Amino acid sequence: MSTQERSLQAAMNTRIIGSGRETMVLAHGFGADQSVWDKILPCLTQHYQVVVFDWTFAGTVKDPNYLFDPLKYTSYDAFADDLIALMDELGLKSSVFVGHSLSGMIGCVASTKRPQLFSRLILVGASPRYTNTDGYEGGFEDATIDNMLSNIESDYENWISAFASLIVDNKDTHSVEKYANCLKRMNPEFALPLLKTVFRSDERDTLEKVTTPCTIIQTTNETVVPDSVAYYMQKKIKGESSVEFVKADRHYPQLTAHVEFLDVLGGVLGFKI
DSSP, X not given: OOXXXXXXXXXXXXXXXXXXXXXXXXXXXXXXXXXXXXXXXXXXXXXXXXXXXXXXXXXXXXXXXXXXXXXXOSSHHHHHHHHHHHHHHTTOOSEEEEEETHXXXXXXXXXXXXXXXXXXXXXXXXXXXXXXXXXXOOSXXXXXXXXXXXXXXHOHHHHHHHHHHHHBOTTOHHHHHHHHHHHHHSOHHHHHHHHHHHHTOOOHHHHTTOOSOXXXXXXXXXXXXXXXXXXXHHHHOSSOEXXXXXXXXXXXXXXXXXXHHHHHHHHHHTOOO
């Protein structure tokens, strides 16, 4: 193993917690970091060896050799390669992968490249395409995305507050603040190109190549991904798949409804909370 490979684990702030026989990998979404999993870790580590890490765009990643490069991360492919490299470095195989938001599709892409790394994909609030097109409801019109990107460029600080309140249940002010603080730690120069990658992506064709069993998890009142997207994914994924709902508002059940989220995970994976 080269020095460069060995440093990936440290650069991405990787932690391995718990001593279960099976491994679970938790991957956070846009603007967040591994702290968004804090509420569910005490339960999961009783049943699994849990791996948490930070993507290179997170404000917690400081290694200059691994900082987010907008020219490299123009699609989910480069993220999937990072995930595969990290799992190889850790010697992982046949792991449960829990990917929130953009990480759901990153996990799908990675599974098509190295299916033996994954025993199941848990796709939380994931979407292969966020914009509407003929015969497909992604949830956003192109003009809405253009306006959001313009707001980031013109006033990043105000955009943070509005975006956090949009996707985190605003009745839970502590969780809204937690996510907003993650966004504030993130380099503003990363936010715009990354969101362009996310909101302009179209990974619908990837779904037909996914053979790993999948569980698609939605909240009952999601503001980012319509329920129709979850059922679209279920239909298109080649492997066995199902759709489950967490009784929660908006896009972050692991923050605002962690007990309900764990209950759904336990039902899918066969553990009690």
